[in-house]
Amino acid sequence: MTRYIIRRLAQVVPLMIFISMLLFAIANLVPGSPVRNLIAQLGSHIRLTDADIARIESYFGLDQPLYLRYFTWMGHVLQGDLGISMITHQPVNELILGRLPNTLLLTGTAFVLALLFAVPVGVYGAVRRNTWFDHMSTAGAVSGYSIPSFWLALMLLLLFAIKFEAWGLPSLPAGGAYDLRGGGGFWDRAQHLILPAFSLAFVQTALWTRYIRSQMLEVLSQDFIRTARAKGVRERIVVFRHGLRNAVLPLITLMGLAIPELFGGALIIEQIYNYPGMGQLTFNAAMQHDYPLIMGTLLFVAFLVIMGNLIADVAYAIADPRVRY
Amino acid sequence: MSRAEAVHVDTTSDDVPALERQRPTRTYLGMAWRSFRANPTAMAGLVVLVVMVALALGAGVLSEYVTGHTTYDQDLSASFKAIGEDGYLLGSDAYGRDVATRLLYGARVSLGVAGLSIIGAMAIGVSWGVAAGYFGGWIDNALMRVVDVLLAIPTLFMLLLIASMWTMGPVALGFIIASLGWQTVSRLVRGEVLSLRERDFIEAARLIGASDRRIMFRYILPNVAPTVIVWAGLTVPALILWEASLSYLGLGIQQPTPSWGNMLSDAQLVWSYSATLVFLPGLAIFVTVFAINLVGNGLRDALDPRLSE
Numbered sequence: 324m325t326r327y328i329i330r331r332l333a334q335v336v337p338l339m340i341f342i343s344m345l346l347f348a349i350a351n352l353v354p355g356s357p358v359r360n361l362i363a364q365l366g367s368h369i370r371l372t373d374a375d376i377a378r379i380e381s382y383f384g385l386d387q388p389l390y391l392r393y394f395t396w397m398g399h400v401l402q403g404d405l406g407i408s409m410i411t412h413q414p415v416n417e418l419i420l421g422r423l424p425n426t427l428l429l430t431g432t433a434f435v436l437a438l439l440f441a442v443p444v445g446v447y448g449a450v451r452r453n454t455w456f457d458h459m460s461t462a463g464a465v466s467g468y469s470i471p472s473f474w475l476a477l478m479l480l481l482l483f484a485i486k487f488e489a490w491g492l493p494s495l496p497a498g499g500a501y502d503l504r505g506g507g508g509f510w511d512r513a514q515h516l517i518l519p520a521f522s523l524a525f526v527q528t529a530l531w532t533r534y535i536r537s538q539m540l541e542v543l544s545q546d547f548i549r550t551a552r553a554k555g556v557r558e559r560i561v562v563f564r565h566g567l568r569n570a571v572l573p574l575i576t577l578m579g580l581a582i583p584e585l586f587g588g589a590l591i592i593e594q595i596y597n598y599p600g601m602g603q604l605t606f607n608a609a610m611q612h613d614y615p616l617i618m619g620t621l622l623f624v625a626f627l628v629i630m631g632n633l634i635a636d637v638a639y640a641i642a643d644p645r646v647r648y
Numbered sequence: 649m650s651r652a653e654a655v656h657v658d659t660t661s662d663d664v665p666a667l668e669r670q671r672p673t674r675t676y677l678g679m680a681w682r683s684f685r686a687n688p689t690a691m692a693g694l695v696v697l698v699v700m701v702a703l704a705l706g707a708g709v710l711s712e713y714v715t716g717h718t719t720y721d722q723d724l725s726a727s728f729k730a731i732g733e734d735g736y737l738l739g740s741d742a743y744g745r746d747v748a749t750r751l752l753y754g755a756r757v758s759l760g761v762a763g764l765s766i767i768g769a770m771a772i773g774v775s776w777g778v779a780a781g782y783f784g785g786w787i788d789n790a791l792m793r794v795v796d797v798l799l800a801i802p803t804l805f806m807l808l809l810i811a812s813m814w815t816m817g818p819v820a821l822g823f824i825i826a827s828l829g830w831q832t833v834s835r836l837v838r839g840e841v842l843s844l845r846e847r848d849f850i851e852a853a854r855l856i857g858a859s860d861r862r863i864m865f866r867y868i869l870p871n872v873a874p875t876v877i878v879w880a881g882l883t884v885p886a887l888i889l890w891e892a893s894l895s896y897l898g899l900g901i902q903q904p905t906p907s908w909g910n911m912l913s914d915a916q917l918v919w920s921y922s923a924t925l926v927f928l929p930g931l932a933i934f935v936t937v938f939a940i941n942l943v944g945n946g947l948r949d950a951l952d953p954r955l956s957e
Contacts, residue, residue, distance in 0.1 A: 342800055342801060345801075349813075465941050471896075471933045474933065583803070586805070587803060609809060609812035625802075628800050
């Protein structure tokens with residue numbers, strides 16, 4: 324098992340190298356000189372002669388060929404230095420680490436919410452096939468993953484935060500991670516987390532419910548389940564210990580694949596709810612063409628995704644004793 | 649819905665000669681279509697989808713004769729009209745533009761981009777997967793490694809990066825989305841090809857001297873088609889949602905060209921004036937995606953031979 328983990332960890336390294344090359348290439352495909360673009364962005368009050376621009380470019384090493392720039396950048400990255408943000412002049416590390424806990428909290432809560440809802444509903448739908456509950460939950464699940472998450476988030480925000488307050492009902496806060504006027508306690512954070520986490524979890528819940536249901540159906544029709552029932556095992560044990568245990572194995576892989584989805588979804592959700600997380604950071608960086616920050620956050624998110632997949636693979640290897648490693 | 653229905657004699661058509669009536673279709677496609685037709689939700693989805701496509705294609709005609717407005721004409725004195733007020737079928741937005749017409753043209757953009765993307769993703773993904781599965785060895789390894797690398801970066805982040813650097817029209821956007829959505833189908837196709845490769849009929853084809861190219865096009869491709877079609881039916885909704893998300897974030901389709909996504913972000917700015925403005929474009933996206941999901945599920949139930957309820 325340890326050898327398997329080490330082998331998987333070793334695969335991460337070339338993967339990260341390729342990703343870094345890809346990201347670097349894309350970020351540097353922008354036409355025109357970065358300095359000129361930045362000047363155009365910052366305003367016409369900046370007057371620099373061509374000689375000045377050339378000097379700045381050579382100072383930052385921008386006149387060097389692409390591969391040399393890549394190695395310089397990678398050298399810094401491997402030492403833990405992701406550069407300085409072009410707009411805020413803060414180290415990218417600080418910016419990312421400051422936002423990371425918020426996003427992890429958001430995606431983690433969404434993940435747990437999705438799981439808590441999908442498993443019971445999916446299992447019950449499979450066990451009680453073609454009942455009213457099953458049809459309702461299937462229809463609900465399909466419409467669930469058809470809803471655009473940003474629309475759902477907007478509607479929820481309008482309803483629970485804004486309309487409720489207008490109608491005098493107890494309302495949820497309209498944005499942010501915690502109350503800026505002296506909040507930060509558990510309940511405060513939890514309140515601010517409800518709407519974003521729910522919006523984020525909604526689509527994944529729908530997908531997982533469908534998946535669990537179909538997996539359970541497949542497992543429950545197998546012969547060993549028949550044997551268990553024939554032996555007189557209680558139905559609950561048949562369903563959960565024998566059925567569900569086998570059905571969740573592919574679910575672990577699905578959940579591993581859902582991690583990039585959750586991060587991507589968090590990008591939009593954080594924008595709508597003004598939630599200070601990595602998604603909002605990346606979005607603002609992209610809008611402002613803040614290249615060090617863009618590359619830093621993308622590299623970091625890719626790393627988190629790879630780590631998530633690794634954990635999913637290891638969890639699968641632990642859960643399924645048939646896996647050869 | 650069971651397999652028995654697939655060979656049920658169809659007696660509902662009057663103008664079919666008596667002999668035909670006793671001979672139900674036994675072709676794979678025929679049986680698949682029969683199963684699909686027997687699936688009520690799938691057919692409902694198909695109807696809605698056809699209506700949507702018809703509306704999108706007929707946007708020009710409809711805007712001339714039905715709604716009476718164009719997409720871009722602003723009339724600031726007529727802003728925020730309610731539904732049905734003053735000849736505005738679904739109301740008007742902040743600039744007085746007719747929402748119904750913009751939804752129709754937005755349908756063109758959203759469906760068009762999605763259609764282009766799925767074709768592009770299919771083209772890239774299928775050829776990639778067939779090449780990897782058929783040739784095997786180091787080619788397979790290399791090709792699949794590239795797929796792994798591309799899959800590690802969350803798609804929306806990549807889209808954000810690319811779209812923030814270049815402003816692009818619908819066609820370019822379609823290609824970009826295609827370039828981020830082909831990896832799954834390439835994996836699926838590769839798996840199929842790996843198992844197909846060992847089948848006897850492929851060996852027979854090789855024995856009679858068929859070239860690699862002929863084998864791939866004539867024998868392998870038609871056999872991976874059902875998997876690809878099922879994948880397409882389940883992926884188009886995701887592509888529509890990606891385009892809508894990008895346009896919503898302000899990156900994809902730019903104003904004044906209407907896309908359901910950017911209509912939503914516009915409406916968000918003025919939500920206090922009109923909540924229906926926020927509701928309608930999202931509803932359009934939802935209905936379309938829902939219909940396509942139903943069709944996709946129906947396709948999977950009809951085409952996937954491994955499925956047996």
